[in-house]
Amino acid sequence: MKLSSFFHGSHGSDTTLSEIKRVNNWAQSEAFLGAYAYATQSGAAAFDLELGAEFWGITPSKWIFGIDYGRTQPAALRFIAEQNSAAVRIHDGEWLLHQPGFIPRRDFHAKAAFLNNDSTDRYGVVAGSGNFSASGLRKNVEAGVALQASSPLERERTMLRSYHFAQELWDAATPLEDLIEEYEEKWDALFSLDANAPDDDEVELADFDGIFWIEAGYVTRNRGDFRPGNQIDLPRGMSKYFGFDVPPNLPRNSVIGEISFRPPTGDSVSRNLRLGNNLMEKITLPIPETHGFDLYDGKVIVFWRSGDGFEMRALEADDFEKAFADRLAGVRSMASGRRYGHIV
Numbered sequence: 001m002k003l004s005s006f007f008h009g010s011h012g013s014d015t016t017l018s019e020i021k022r023v024n025n026w027a028q029s030e031a032f033l034g035a036y037a038y039a040t041q042s043g044a045a046a047f048d049l050e051l052g053a054e055f056w057g058i059t060p061s062k063w064i065f066g067i068d069y070g071r072t073q074p075a076a077l078r079f080i081a082e083q084n085s086a087a088v089r090i091h092d093g094e095w096l097l098h099q100p101g102f103i104p105r106r107d108f109h110a111k112a113a114f115l116n117n118d119s120t121d122r123y124g125v126v127a128g129s130g131n132f133s134a135s136g137l138r139k140n141v142e143a144g145v146a147l148q149a150s151s152p153l154e155r156e157r158t159m160l161r162s163y164h165f166a167q168e169l170w171d172a173a174t175p176l177e178d179l180i181e182e183y184e185e186k187w188d189a190l191f192s193l194d195a196n197a198p199d200d201d202e203v204e205l206a207d208f209d210g211i212f213w214i215e216a217g218y219v220t221r222n223r224g225d226f227r228p229g230n231q232i233d234l235p236r237g238m239s240k241y242f243g244f245d246v247p248p249n250l251p252r253n254s255v256i257g258e259i260s261f262r263p264p265t266g267d268s269v270s271r272n273l274r275l276g277n278n279l280m281e282k283i284t285l286p287i288p289e290t291h292g293f294d295l296y297d298g299k300v301i302v303f304w305r306s307g308d309g310f311e312m313r314a315l316e317a318d319d320f321e322k323a324f325a326d327r328l329a330g331v332r333s334m335a336s337g338r339r340y341g342h343i344v
Contacts, residue, residue, distance in 0.1 A: 001158055002148040006128070009141030016130035017050050017137040019146045020113050023124035024051065024059075026148060027117045032061040034132075035091075035110040035166050038071035039063075040316060041218070041298025042134035044079045049226060049295070050138075056083040063088045064166070064173050065132070066108035067096055067183060070191060071318050073298065074184040075218075076132075081176050090183075093174030097182055101190065111136075111144075114163050123149040125159045133316050139294045191321070211304040212241045213320070214340035216296045228288050228295035233280040235334050239273055241303070241342070242310065252277045260309030261285065264292030268309055285312075302343075 006014040014022075024032070032055075048056075055061075063080055065072055067090055081088040090096070091108040112127035128144015130136035149155040219229035239246050244257045256273040263269065269286040276282045288295050299314035302324075315323070324343050331341035 001150070001154040003145065005143070005145045007141075007143045008130075008138065015138035016111075016126065016128055016142055016144055017046060019126045019144065020115075021050050023126055023146055023148060024055070024115050027115045027122040027124050028120065029059050029115040029117055029124075030119060031116045032059050033064075033114040033116075033163070033166055033170065034061065035064040035112050035169060036132035037066045037068065037107075037109045037111060038131055038133075039065045039076040039080070040073050040133040040318075041076045041079070042295060042316065043132040043137055043298075044076045045218075045228070045295055045297035046134040046137050047132070048079075049228060052226065056086065058085075060085040061087070062170055064091055064110070064170055065089075066091045066104070066110075067093060067102050068104040068108055070102045070187050073317065074180065074187055076298070077176055077180060077183075081180075088176040089170060089173035090176060090179060091169060091173050093176075093179050093183075097174075097179050097186070102186075110166075110169075112162070112166065114159070114166060116163075121151050121155075123155040123159065125162065134294050134297070134299075135316055191317075211302060211324075211343040212341065213300055213302045213324075213343065214238070215317075215338040216299050216301055216314070217336065217338045219295070219297045223287075228297065230285045230287055230296065231282065232285065232296065232301075233276070233278075233282055234273075235332070235340060236275070236279055236281055238340065239281055242273065243305075244273070246275070250275050252279065256281065259283065262306055262309050262311045264313065266291040288314075 006019055008015040077088055080086055092104065096102050096104060111129060111131055112125060115124040124147060126144060126146045128142055130142035130144060136142060147158050149158055214234060216232055219232060221229045222231045223229060239256050242259055246256055252275060254275050256275055258270050258272055260268050260270045263286045271284045274282045285296060293314045296314055300317055300320040302313045302315060303310045327343045329342055329344045331339055333339050
């Protein structure tokens with residue numbers, strides 16, 4: 001039996017996600033069972049980037065997530081459920097679906113992954129404080145342990161009881177397909193941010209000199225299948241937030257202007273804001289791994305002017321809500337459902 005601990009939050013340290021990958025590679029898992037308090041789009045994207053198609057294609061996986069307080073994003077549940085050999089259930093889902101604010105009768109706070117290979121008698125579990133978000137899996141200051149058992153007896157002594165309990169939770173949980181549409185509808189209503197969607201994607205706003213934001217959603221992997229993407233579409237007219245006055249007849253695929261970004265780490269980065277062929281405004285953001293962002297998928301990207309450039313941060317959706325929910329103004333929705341606005 002092998003036991004190791006990890007504590008992540010510094011560059012180069014082991015993380016919850018790297019430990020899951022390591023133990024999975026060691027066990028060559030034939031079955032995976034993950035139990036997590038909540039899931040975000042960024043967590044699903046981070047897991048997919050790290051383990052990718054090889055995991056989804058050959059490893060049957062079962063996932064139990066909580067929807068307590070609506071912290072889990074429906075898009076994350078749908079993404080995982082759509083993968084090969086993956087099944088998703090929701091802890092106490094049938095009951096929670098009908099509670100105001102998805103308030104639980106008992107918090108579901110699990111954060112553990114069980115990785116089993118009965119053919120070779122290799123069994124593992126990775127458990128800790130990190131939730132199924134990109135920040136929780138590999139960026140935040142989190143701690144945990146990884147256990148590896150190389151025989152049925154070692155497994156019985158170290159992790160079998162916990163595994164059986166996780167299996168009981170799985171058996172009692174609500175299949176995702178039984179509630180996803182209703183959950184998605186109620187979640188959208190609960191976290192609408194009072195969005196007032198216009199008929200088009202135009203921003204009708206005078207030059208702005210404050211804090212503004214946009215939901216990144218799914219970010220196309222323009223840098224390759226195994227690296228997070230850094231190009232996003234902005235609604236036409238969002239350039240006004242950056243101080244540009246764009247003529248209405250600007251040709252497609254034209255440069256609107258240059259923006260200097262000041263990310264949390266690394267040097268400032270200057271990028272061109274363009275009008276794309278689809279008449280959306282397009283921006284290439286700083287490379288996430290080298291500038292303190294990890295990834296952009298599922299995050300809310302916040303900008304504010306600093307000198308002749310713009311500071312920027314990428315926040316998990318629930319962190320954004322906690323920080324700014326009572327200060328939002330001018331909230332709008334794009335045709336894709338992604339929201340944006342400014343903060344007063």
